[in-house]
Amino acid sequence: DGGITQSPKYLFRKEGQNVTLSCEQNLNHDAMYWYRQDPGQGLRLIYYSQIVNDFQKGDIAEGYSVSREKKESFPLTVTSAQKNPTAFYLCASSPLGQGILSGNTIYFGEGSWLTVV
Amino acid sequence: GENVEQHPSTLSVQEGDSAVIKCTYSDSASNYFPWYKQELGKGPQLIIDIRSNVGEKKDQRIAVTLNKTAKHFSLHITETQPEDSAVYFCAAITYSGAGSYQLTFGKGTKLSVIP
Secondary structure, three states: OEEEEEEOEEEEEEOOOEEEEEEEEEOOOOOOEEEEEOOOOOOOEEEEEEOOOOOEOOOOOOOOEEEOEEOOOOEEEOOOOOOOOOOOEEEEOOHHHHHOOOOOOEEEEEEEEEOOO | OEEEEOOOEEEEEEEOOEEEEEEEEEEOOOOOOEEEOOOOOOOOOEEEEEEOOEEEEOOOOOOEEEEOOOOOEEEEEOOOOOOHEEEEEEEEEEEOOOOOOOEEEEEEEEEEOOO
């Protein structure tokens, strides 16, 4: 089945540690995104990428880093500089161009819960 | 840039009643409006969408209406069922025609259907 796979589903981080969240898609989408969702809140864009080896900061990029070495993969690293990392993280992908204007729009993974202990 | 306002933030309805969630947008160039449903602990899933050249679209118990002049669009759920309980997000996409686009989400509405 085509889709987006995020792992792990649950992750615990100690203070001062970096952690990496995995996101893989087999939809052949060019664009990939990372969003952060706090309880009862909306989606806030962390980073996005429209092409391999290129990515842009979203609204809340501080304390996060990403890479896009392959079209299928867009891992997110939550660094120790992120002071309040406990949240639900969502990865998404979408086609570029007019494909976005059809039902073939942005697809989300199942999310990863990150908790600082 | 685009700004999407979504109301209400929470909504409780009795099973069988209708639910309406409204969104307004600021950029008249926005031309595609998807709606997403997010169940607890899961990623959002597309449930219905509408393009700017259409005024209304229905899919069984779900409908979306768009008023381009007023720059608002609404999600209508009829005959609500407990499984409709979730968080609903609206979004506006502005396609530039140059292969790129801007995607802006509303802040979400938590719908609770009371049996």
